[in-house]
Amino acid sequence: MQIDASIVAEGLGLAPSLLREEMRAGRITSLAERGVDGDSGRHRLTFFSEHRRFRVVFDETGTIIQRSAVDFGNSALPKSVRKISG
Template sequence: MTSIEFGDGEVLVDAAVIAKGLKLKAEAVQEMMREGCITSLCERGTGEDAGCFRLTFFTDNRRFRLVVNEAGRIIQRLGVDFGDRPMPASARIPGR
């Protein structure tokens, strides 16, 4: 698997990519997602952003965002760490 693949209405992201962005161990990612400790959001670009996707992953105090093209190539990475404070609800709003 390349780091990001699209198919059958699914987006598959390599756990190592998510782990690096959220500052976690790769082997913990799948279990944390099953337990709801990591949540995610996928947004499809429109207009001038057509053909791109924004994939965002959340923990209690971190947000990691990838912008990728249809081939799964990463165009942009952005991580925000809120330290000891919980993530503000506004950080979970799409487009922010």
């Protein structure tokens, strides 16, 4: 599943050019998950920066059906937020 960089940049509160730099440097990471059972056909992409988590859920056609972001302000992203439960 692919997502436009501008959507991810907006979700993380960054300029698209900075997003690419941060990803290359390993300061922004991501997790891709595929739905099972009742969520079959859905995909969830989660992006992590130092202070923010951005998550997007797609349906089987690639349409975004949900977006969410958690911003921890000046605090670092807690390790527990980086753990995704399935």
